[in-house]
Every structure is written in C-alpha cells, then in structure tokens.
Amino acid sequence: xxxxxxxxxxxxxxxxxxxxxxxxxxxxxxxxxxxxxxxxxxxxxxxxxxxxxxxxxxxxxxxxxxxxxxxxxxxxxxxxxxxxxxxxxxxxxxxxxxxxxxxxxxxxxxxxxxxxxxxxxxxxxxxxxxxxxxxxxxxxxxxxxxxxxxxx
Numbered sequence: 001x002x003x004x005x006x007x008x009x010x011x012x013x014x015x016x017x018x019x020x021x022x023x024x025x026x027x028x029x030x031x032x033x034x035x036x037x038x039x040x041x042x043x044x045x046x047x048x049x050x051x052x053x054x055x056x057x058x059x060x061x062x063x064x065x066x067x068x069x070x071x072x073x074x075x076x077x078x079x080x081x082x083x084x085x086x087x088x089x090x091x092x093x094x095x096x097x098x099x100x101x102x103x104x105x106x107x108x109x110x111x112x113x114x115x116x117x118x119x120x121x122x123x124x125x126x127x128x129x130x131x132x133x134x135x136x137x138x139x140x141x142x143x144x145x146x147x148x149x150x151x152x
Contacts, residue, residue: 045083048111049129051119056132058111062139068093073121076102082122088115096122111135 052074058067077083080101089109094117097103106120109115114134118127 014044016112042077047077047079047081047121047128049077049119051076051117051129051131053131053133054115057134057136058115059136059138060075060112061137062094063137065137066112067135068108068110069115069133070106070108071115071117073105073117073127073131074102083128084122086118086120086127087118088113 028045055069058069060067073085075083075085078101080099082096082098083100083103084096085103085105087094087109089111094107095103095105113136114132117131117133119129120127
C-alpha cells in the first residue's frame with residue numbers, strides 16, 4: 001500500500017470515531033434535556049411544613065358543653081406554592097393562598113369535639129402538616145347520677 005492510501009484510511013477511521021463520539025454526546029445531551037424539567041417537579045412528600053396553633057386546648061365547664069375558642073394559626077413551608085387550610089369543622093377549605101411559603105389564619109369556633117386543621121397543596125389529597133385543638137373539661141360527666149338517701 002502506498003503512504004497516501006494508509007493516510008487516507010487513518011483519516012477515515014479518525015473521522016468515523018469522531019462522528020461516533022459526537023453522536024454519543026448528542027444523545028446524552030438530548031436525554032439530559034428531557035430529564036431536566038422533571039427535576040423541577042415538587043411532590044408533597046418532599047415539602048417540609050410547620051404549623052403552630054394557639055391555643056392547643058379548648059376548655060368547657062363540663063363534658064358535652066360547647067367550647068368557644070378563637071384559633072390563631074401560622075404555617076410555613078420550604079417551597080412556595082398554592083396551599084389551602086382545612087378544618088374538621090367543615091368540608092370546604094377555610095382559606096387558600098397562592099404562590100406563598102407562609103400564612104396566617106384566625107377564626108372563632110364553637111365546638112364540642114377536637115378541632116383538626118390540615119394544610120394541603122391546592123388540589124392535593126394528602127396533608128402536608130396537621131394540628132389539633134383538643135377539648136378539655138373542668139367537670140367530667142359522671143356515669144350515673146348519685147342518689148342520696150335522706151331521712152329528714
């Protein structure tokens with residue numbers, strides 16, 4: 001073989017190797033571009049949330065009586081977004097916020113049972129955080145009334 005043929009073969013082999021490397025790199029870049037948007041999706045389980053509620057307890061005079069309480073609630077999350085606050089006292093959301101990472105809520109309630117509050121991402125089913133205002137009584141209901149016997 002002549003020197004020119006050998007040189008041409010080496011150049012062709014080098015070109016082929018270069019083309020394969022470029023194809024491989026383009027394929028990897030294309031796959032990375034497809035995966036990048038998925039990394040920006042935040043799932044509810046990835047969001048860290050805190051909720052503070054005051055008071056933590058509602059006290060009625062005796063068991064079975066209603067308790068009147070003005071609940072003050074604050075919450076924080078590490079990812080800004082659209083969030084809604086729910087209560088066990090009603091089906092609909094108490095309040096919703098858009099594009100925020102914290103919120104406050106104040107409302108008076110009249111209840112005979114524990115009040116549970118849930119913070120959820122808008123249109124989500126699983127709560128991010130839950131807090132409870134527990135019922136307490138000064139006098140518990142007694143099982144059977146006492147009968148006292150008096151002679152006079």
